[in-house]
Amino acid sequence: MLTLDDAKRIIAAAEKTATDDVGQPMNIAVVDAGGHLLAFVRQPNAWLGSIDIAINKAFTARAFDIPTKKLAELSQPEEQFFGIHASNHSRVVIFAGGIPLERDGAIVGAIGVSGGFSKQDQAVAEAGAAAL
Template sequence: MALTLEDARNIISAAEAKATEIGQPMNIAVVDVGGNVISHVRMDGAWLGGIDISINKAFTSRAFDIQTKDLAENSQPNQQFYGIAASNNGRIMIFAGGIPLIRDGEVVGAIGVSGGSGNQDQDVAEAGVKAL
């Protein structure tokens, strides 16, 4: 069941292809069931600031078994998880680009993407998910 490095590479490769297609270089990370990084790549020209963000979007998605874009809605002022971004030593990312990876109905890890608009990050992450 566990995600392998080969799985992670297939997922990253599909995400990269999507990023190339839309012309936006990205940071892409995959974490395992424990929330720990299996692999990360920064495409040429992608944001330096996205290294941390891609890894932590993946962590966040696995930490709460949720897409970070859905967590965003619940983390706005006056919503039920407002303030959650202060937890976990700054590792909680509450904007689009992180998606759990599911195999045979179980969460086995997550992908995190950072490098463009929220919509672009989401699209690239979704392309990665499809490769699992």
């Protein structure tokens, strides 16, 4: 199970990386094992349009138990998940920044980050995931 304290620790680590290393304000979402929003932070001046993207990256990573960066590769034309972005009422995000969260070999939730370039989002998400 992912607790609220876990989510706060994950977000704090992600925020630190966004501020100290990436230098880009981010929207950071953590969902529980059911894909439901557990915690969310919008850093000052983070893009408003990235709020839903961060939440949906977390949902996608949990819904399919795969990093969204990897799903991006698998959803290209002639790949097995081509067109997946149109599923789930178009909530599926197929670019970097969403990572499933594991504890003792079980997926307990996911983090989603949006607000910068894909590499920046991914770096911030990785920092958050590592805090679990």
